[in-house]
Amino acid sequence: MSDSTRSTPATPLTPRKRALVIGASVGMGATLSRKLAKEGFALALVARQKDKLDALCAEINADGEKLALAYPHDVSKYKEVPALLRKITSDLGGLDVVIFLAGVNYPPGGMDKYNFENDRQMVEINLIGAMAWLTPIAEMFQNAKAGQIVGIGSVAGDRGRVGNPGYNTSKAGFHTYLEALRNRLTRHGVNVLTVKPGFVKTEMLKAAVGPTPFAIEPEKAADDIYNAMRKRKQTVYTPFFWAYIMQIIRHIPSFIFRRMSF
Amino acid sequence: MFNTFKQFENFGHSLNAPGYHIQARTTEDIHSAFELAKKHGLTVTARGAGRSYNDAALNGGGIVLDLSGMNLIQSWNPATGLVRAESGVTLEQLWQKVEPDGWWPPVVSGTMKTTLGGCLSANIHGKNNFKMGTFGEHVVEFTAVLPTGAEVTCSPKVNADLFYSMISGYGMLGIFTSVTMQMKRLHSGLLTVDAFPVPNLRRHLFALQDGAPNHDYIVGWLDTFAGGSSLGRGQIHAARYLHEGEDKNPQETMKLKNQILPPYIFGVFPKSLLYQFMKPFANNLGWSLVNLAKYVASLRTHTFRQAHAAFHFLLDYVPNWELSYGRGGLIQYQSFLPKETAEAAWTEIISLSKKRGMPSYLGVTKRHRPDKFLLTHAVDGFSFAMDFRVTSSNQAKMREMLFEFDRIVIANGGRFYFAKNSETTTETALAFYGEETVKKFKRLKKRCDPNGLLESDLYRRIFG
Numbered sequence: 001m002s003d004s005t006r007s008t009p010a011t012p013l014t015p016r017k018r019a020l021v022i023g024a025s026v027g028m029g030a031t032l033s034r035k036l037a038k039e040g041f042a043l044a045l046v047a048r049q050k051d052k053l054d055a056l057c058a059e060i061n062a063d064g065e066k067l068a069l070a071y072p073h074d075v076s077k078y079k080e081v082p083a084l085l086r087k088i089t090s091d092l093g094g095l096d097v098v099i100f101l102a103g104v105n106y107p108p109g110g111m112d113k114y115n116f117e118n119d120r121q122m123v124e125i126n127l128i129g130a131m132a133w134l135t136p137i138a139e140m141f142q143n144a145k146a147g148q149i150v151g152i153g154s155v156a157g158d159r160g161r162v163g164n165p166g167y168n169t170s171k172a173g174f175h176t177y178l179e180a181l182r183n184r185l186t187r188h189g190v191n192v193l194t195v196k197p198g199f200v201k202t203e204m205l206k207a208a209v210g211p212t213p214f215a216i217e218p219e220k221a222a223d224d225i226y227n228a229m230r231k232r233k234q235t236v237y238t239p240f241f242w243a244y245i246m247q248i249i250r251h252i253p254s255f256i257f258r259r260m261s262f
Numbered sequence: 263m264f265n266t267f268k269q270f271e272n273f274g275h276s277l278n279a280p281g282y283h284i285q286a287r288t289t290e291d292i293h294s295a296f297e298l299a300k301k302h303g304l305t306v307t308a309r310g311a312g313r314s315y316n317d318a319a320l321n322g323g324g325i326v327l328d329l330s331g332m333n334l335i336q337s338w339n340p341a342t343g344l345v346r347a348e349s350g351v352t353l354e355q356l357w358q359k360v361e362p363d364g365w366w367p368p369v370v371s372g373t374m375k376t377t378l379g380g381c382l383s384a385n386i387h388g389k390n391n392f393k394m395g396t397f398g399e400h401v402v403e404f405t406a407v408l409p410t411g412a413e414v415t416c417s418p419k420v421n422a423d424l425f426y427s428m429i430s431g432y433g434m435l436g437i438f439t440s441v442t443m444q445m446k447r448l449h450s451g452l453l454t455v456d457a458f459p460v461p462n463l464r465r466h467l468f469a470l471q472d473g474a475p476n477h478d479y480i481v482g483w484l485d486t487f488a489g490g491s492s493l494g495r496g497q498i499h500a501a502r503y504l505h506e507g508e509d510k511n512p513q514e515t516m517k518l519k520n521q522i523l524p525p526y527i528f529g530v531f532p533k534s535l536l537y538q539f540m541k542p543f544a545n546n547l548g549w550s551l552v553n554l555a556k557y558v559a560s561l562r563t564h565t566f567r568q569a570h571a572a573f574h575f576l577l578d579y580v581p582n583w584e585l586s587y588g589r590g591g592l593i594q595y596q597s598f599l600p601k602e603t604a605e606a607a608w609t610e611i612i613s614l615s616k617k618r619g620m621p622s623y624l625g626v627t628k629r630h631r632p633d634k635f636l637l638t639h640a641v642d643g644f645s646f647a648m649d650f651r652v653t654s655s656n657q658a659k660m661r662e663m664l665f666e667f668d669r670i671v672i673a674n675g676g677r678f679y680f681a682k683n684s685e686t687t688t689e690t691a692l693a694f695y696g697e698e699t700v701k702k703f704k705r706l707k708k709r710c711d712p713n714g715l716l717e718s719d720l721y722r723r724i725f726g
Contacts, residue, residue: 006726009317009719012276012593012652012684013661018322082264086302086323093322093719094280140267144280 005069006091007042018092020044022075022133023102025052027202028152028225031218032099033068034060035226043068044088047102048075075102075129076121085136097229098137100130101152107164107209119166126170131177138181141190148191150229151178155198155237158246161262163210182234191232197221198242210262214239263302270320273313274584276591276652276684279322279719281307287331289439292407295327296715305717306409308433310350310377314384315594316684317719318432324717327437329379335359336440343445344402349379349438357571362518365445366570368400373577379438384681385430385635388574389479389501392629396640398429399633400444408436409711427706430635432680434721435710450504451515453479453573458563463494463605463612467644470629471601473500479573484625485557486648487550489616493609496625497560501573521571523578533581540586544651549623590652595622595664596682598630601643603674608646610670615648618663620656622648636703637695639679647682661685680720691724700725 010016019036023029025047033045037060047053050072060068069091073084089095103126106118134149141147156164157171175194182192199205199215216239224238237243252260268283282304284295299306307321309328319326332350339345340363347356354374356367369388371381380386385398394400403417406428414436416425428435456477460466466482473480477500484496509515525533543552577583584592599607615621626647630640650660664685671678677694678686692700704725710716717726 006722009322009723009726010277010279011661011723012272012274012316012591013657013664015277015657083302086263086304088323089280090304090323094278095323136264139264140280143265143267144269146269146278146280 007066007069007093009093010042016040016042017096018042018044018094019097019099020046020088020092020095020137022046022098022100023152025049025056027204028197028200028218028221029099029101030056032101032222032225035219035222037067039226041067041097042092044071044092045069046071046073046075046084046088048072075132076124078128078132081132082136085133085140089140095137095140095147097148097150098134099150099152099225100133102126102129103152103154103170103204105164105167105204105207107167107207109209111162114165119169122166122170123173126167127173127177130174134177134181138185138190142185142188145189147189148193148229148232149178149181149185150193150195150225151175152225153178153194153196155196155242155246157196158250159257162260163262193228193233194235195225195228195238196235196242196246197238198245200238214241263298268326270309270312270326272316272320272591272684274315274587274592274594276315276593277317277320277719279317279320281321281324281326283328284325285328285331289407289413292327292437292439293411295325296407296409296411299325299715300713306715307718308379308383308437308716310380311352311375313371313373313376313380314681314720315592316680316682317723318384318680319380320719321717322719329437330377332439333377338363340365343447344442345445346440346442347378348440349377349382351378352376353378353381358518358521360445361448361451361521361570362516364448364512364516366448368394368444368446369397370574371577372575374571374575375578378441378443379433382429382438382441383431383433384679385633385638386681387628387630387640389481389628391640392474392480392631393478394446395631396430396633396635396638398426398635401425401429402442402444404428404441405439406436407439409713409715413439423706424710426634427636427703430637430639431703432637432720433718434716434725435706436716448503448512448516448570449506450509450512451517451520451569452504452509452567453501453570454504454508454565455499455501455568455573456563456565457497457499457560459495459497459557459560461495462492463609466494466496466498466627467601467605469498470627470644473498474629476500476502478502480629482627483556483560484627484646485553486612486615486622486625487553488557489613493612494605495557496627497557499573501568504567515569521569523571523575533579536580537582537584537586540580540583541588544586544588544623546619546621550621553623587649587651588653590654590657593650593652593684594647594682595650595667595685596645596647596679597667597671597676598639598641598645598679599643599671599674599676600641603676604644604646607670607674607676611646611667614663614666614670618659620650620660620663622650624649636699636706637680639677641675641677645679680724686724688724688726
């Protein structure tokens with residue numbers, strides 16, 4: 001059905017890549033969306049907070065061109081996904097890139113404050129939410145023999161640590177899931193990119209417990225992600241030196257790691 | 263349904279738009295596709311061979327209903343030349359069926375891969391437009407499914423408003439299921455072709471106009487790199503059918519084996535690889551040399567006989583030639599101008615393309631006459647088609663240039679053809695169709711498709 005929510009069709013001389021950003025309203029998602037709009041992408045922005053999403057769309061579309069469309073949605077409402085994905089794909093006139101960065105982080109804030117409800121929510125949104133979206137998307141891209149999936153994981157997913165088991169687990173699971181997708185889809189011409197940011201100065205960081213070294217602005221993270229997308233990389237850390245730090249951390253033997261406090 | 267998702271391209275490989283690929287083999291399948299679209303809030307676009315240079319058979323994120331499987335020739339009468347075929351039948355199937363019996367499709371495109379449904383939708387023309395009109399003028403009757411679920415039969419007498427609007431309607435009103443057409447009698451498998459050079463645009467257009475009445479087909483090649491006093495120079499190919507008796511052995515020349523394009527050149531080299539050797543020439547210098555060489559070669563005036571298939575289906579001569587234009591693909595810009603203003607308008611357009619450093623690589627001219635179909639592209643005048651190579655660095659500049667071309671064409675009373683031009687805007691379409699025509703089309707659209715189920719990227723770009 002034709003309604004005003006559709007992007008303008010592309011023409012050979014005004015080609016436009018079409019991206020779906022899940023978890024777009026705040027933080028890295030919002031910054032990356034602005035960046036992609038600047039690069040000429042048509043965008044479908046999905047997030048829970050409607051007012052923030054609308055404000056972001058209004059900001060991106062302020063220049064007159066309708067580049068961003070808003071879709072309020074709670075990632076844990078898995079059953080809504082197929083219909084919403086069909087609508088988005090139709091509104092955008094296709095789909096080239098999907099970026100999943102919806103995520104929550106509820107650090108326990110103390111050794112005696114572990115909380116199953118929080119852990120469950122983190123896994124439900126960060127991991128199962130991603131699986132709910134990426135399952136039909138992987139099927140689409142596999143059949144189209146084209147497309148790019150970008151998953152925003154975290155350095156926190158590289159090891160299980162004392163301080164935040166639920167978050168670690170959700171991100172580690174997400175990394176593994178993305179790796180499995182990569183192994184499935186690369187042969188069909190689909191790129192799967194895992195991004196592992198270190199600390200990024202967003203709302204999420206304000207809730208962090210303990211030190212947050214080398215924190216970067218979200219703009220820097222967005223630039224890194226965009227460059228990795230263009231080069232169709234497999235896994236990147238942002239900023240890049242986290243690759244070396246995590247290489248060391250991943251190799252700390254368990255008999256030492258289990259005695260450490262982070 | 264996500265497992266039917268597929269990447270679709272246009273003929274020039276300059277656009278991609280993925281959609282859900284649904285194949286239709288029967289009329290029932292078309293009804294189901296509409297039901298599926300309704301259920302999921304999607305739109306449907308019919309696709310035949312995908313030979314449109316732009317977005318007529320693309321539906322980004324929607325259902326692409328592939329009719330190429332509805333490809334039966336239902337009846338053929340070699341005594342009367344009347345054929346009835348499903349809409350997915352290609353011109354290739356059609357001519358190979360009727361030619362050995364001494365008939366030929368009255369109007370054909372430059373490629374034989376197009377489907378009859380596609381030919382009807384775009385209401386295509388051939389090199390004989392000035393004489394035989396468009397494809398639709400030879401249709402006795404067609405059947406179609408409308409998005410309302412109605413199955414209609416249309417002819418110039420029955421449902422005439424639908425007949426004259428669905429033909430030329432780019433699949434925006436309904437989906438063709440079958441067509442009944444009158445073929446043209448042949449007395450030989452050969453045409454006699456006169457080839458001669460023309461030194462400038464005025465002589466070029468004069469030759470097309472003057473040569474038309476004495477020939478059945480006429481087409482010009484225009485050297486788009488030549489400027490100054492040679493601007494518009496080129497070569498005319500004017501052909502006519504052989505009269506009864508001229509061919510001593512028509513049974514032999516009409517045999518399929520004497521028509522089919524050979525898959526090899528020099529008897530050994532596969533033509534399917536030829537486009538790779540064209541790639542190095544796909545730049546301004548390469549094509550300027552090709553055009554120059556072609557002009558020099560054309561200086562010899564001569565007459566020869568040529569098989570129908572070889573004369574008509576030039577685009578099939580080098581398979582995948584369109585891939586030689588590289589990753590950005592190619593676009594066509596074709597303008598139709600009244601005979602009074604064509605020379606001035608094209609002088610301006612060719613000069614502008616040279617000035618902007620974006621010359622067309624290939625120019626083709628034809629003679630036309632107006633027709634009665636609603637979204638017609640024809641005029642009493644000429645058409646000039648230009649091929650442009652798209653690259654990531656020339657897109658913005660070229661778009662601006664084509665908009666300038668559009669203004670020149672509109673100011674000179676010209677028209678455009680949706681099967682070719684990809685950058686035509688809503689405003690430009692309104693300017694050359696006029697408000698009356700657009701209103702009439704939208705009324706018909708509402709009647710045939712009240713729920714807006716049939717939409718292509720073309721529809722949304724022009725009428726959305």
